[in-house]
Amino acid sequence: METTFTPLQSLFGGSLIGLAAVLLMATLGRIMGATGILAGLMQPKDSSDWLWRAAVLAGMVSGPAALLVFTGELPVVQVPLSTPMLIVGGFIVGIGVTFGSGCTSGHGVCGMARLSPRSIVATLTFMLTTVITVFVVRHILGY
Amino acid sequence: MRIVMSYLIGLTFGVGISISGMANPAKVLNFFDLAGTWDPSLAFVMGGAVIVTFFGYRFVLKRPTPTLASTFQIPTRTDLDIPLIAGSAIFGVGWGISGFCPGGALPALGTGRSEVFIFVMALLAGIFAAKALQSTLATRRLAANQG
Numbered sequence: 325m326e327t328t329f330t331p332l333q334s335l336f337g338g339s340l341i342g343l344a345a346v347l348l349m350a351t352l353g354r355i356m357g358a359t360g361i362l363a364g365l366m367q368p369k370d371s372s373d374w375l376w377r378a379a380v381l382a383g384m385v386s387g388p389a390a391l392l393v394f395t396g397e398l399p400v401v402q403v404p405l406s407t408p409m410l411i412v413g414g415f416i417v418g419i420g421v422t423f424g425s426g427c428t429s430g431h432g433v434c435g436m437a438r439l440s441p442r443s444i445v446a447t448l449t450f451m452l453t454t455v456i457t458v459f460v461v462r463h464i465l466g467y
Numbered sequence: 468m469r470i471v472m473s474y475l476i477g478l479t480f481g482v483g484i485s486i487s488g489m490a491n492p493a494k495v496l497n498f499f500d501l502a503g504t505w506d507p508s509l510a511f512v513m514g515g516a517v518i519v520t521f522f523g524y525r526f527v528l529k530r531p532t533p534t535l536a537s538t539f540q541i542p543t544r545t546d547l548d549i550p551l552i553a554g555s556a557i558f559g560v561g562w563g564i565s566g567f568c569p570g571g572a573l574p575a576l577g578t579g580r581s582e583v584f585i586f587v588m589a590l591l592a593g594i595f596a597a598k599a600l601q602s603t604l605a606t607r608r609l610a611a612n613q614g
Contacts, residue, residue, distance in 0.1 A: 327494040327506045337487025338512035341570075342519025344480035346527060351472050353533035353540050356480065358570035363594060372469075379473035380480075381573060387481020388490070388577035399485035401575055402493035403582040405565065413565025414572075414586040418593015420561055421569060422601070424554025425542075428489075428562075429480075429570035431555070432513060437520035441545050449552055450559035451499075457563025458499040 325404045345434050352376060357430020358384075359421040405467070424450070469535050481574035487512040490575035492566025499563060561593075 345356035354360075354376075361377045368374035388398050403410070421427045424446055426435065431450075435443020461467050488494040488508050497506035533539055562568050567575070567586045575583040 325493045325497075326504045327488075327491070327497050327508075329506055330488060330508045331511045334487045334508040334511035335515040337483045337485070337489070338515025339519050340479055340483025341487065341489075341512070342483075342516040342523065344476050344483060345516070345520045346523030347472075347476045347479065349524060349533065349539065350527040350530075351476070351533055351535045352469065353536045353538055355541065356476075358568070358573055359594075362569060362573070362591075363598075366591070366594065367598070376469055376473040379470045380477035383474040383477020383479070384481035384484070384574045385577040386474075386478050387483075387485045387574040390478060390482050391485045394482075398578050399490050399575070400488075400494075401491050401578050401580050401583065403566070403580070404493050404496070407582075407585060409564055410567075410582055410586045411589040413561045413563075413567070414589025415593040415596070416561030417558055417565065417567070417569065418561075418590045418595075419597040420554050420556070420558025420593075422554065422594050422597035423550045424556075424558050425551060427558060427570060428513075428568040433516045433520055434524075435542075436517050437524055438541070440542065442542070442547060442551055445547050446551055446555040449555040450562065453556045453559025454499045454563040455501060455559075457560045458496055459502060461564060462496075462500055463502055 325402060327402070341429070341433060342437075345429075345437070348380075349434075355430055355434045357426050357434060359425075359427045359430055363422065409467070420450070472535060480570075481577065483516075484571055484574040485577075487515075489568070489571040490578070492571075495568070495571065496563070496566040 348354050348356045361380055365377045392398050431443040431446040436447055484490050497504050498509035572583055572586050
């Protein structure tokens, strides 16, 4: 499935992601990582720790509705895969980000911006295995 | 105040993800499909996000404390261990299969699409399974050390 190259939109969206990361550090002193925020929601330390995470998550989920208000359109979500692939993929992502202590937002954005060696290695690793996986799934298995 | 700010920050992130294309698995998979329908857009998402965060952190971390908390909670580890590398490698496999990463999928829940919901349920199951495995391994290691 072809998608349109959107450099300006993507740069603007990326900058907002960065802005959110900077604001979370400036106010709560925390890393803006989806994995960390989600994992902390599942195993909260105390109620105030749980509350800020729940509020961030609620804000994230409101993103598409806010976009609808600004632009009159929901974000495009095209899922060119079967339900079993979604389930298997989701489960594997959950295992990987837990052992790897982070995902694209925590390692790829916040950790890279801090020049953390762990995050740089993590990001290079998952980018590489994602490229390999997409190649295998699309060009060898033919999905 | 903390709650309102957290919500607005989550909203900024969610709008950013929605505009950027990270909530769209077709676009994400195309970024990684170098040999096929390649779409380089996501390099601009990562680039924009990392540059803003790099300069923003530099400014913010000059202050002694954050405005609504007592300390900055920044990871201090610098060692490269097997769980980090193996976990990240595994994450990439899942990302390559599904096209969703956690930060892309959570805001995408707001579109109400059932596929996103299915992915997030599987993601939570994976996190649960890994946490259970981690605590089993930790208990065993402790028992082995004491034995």
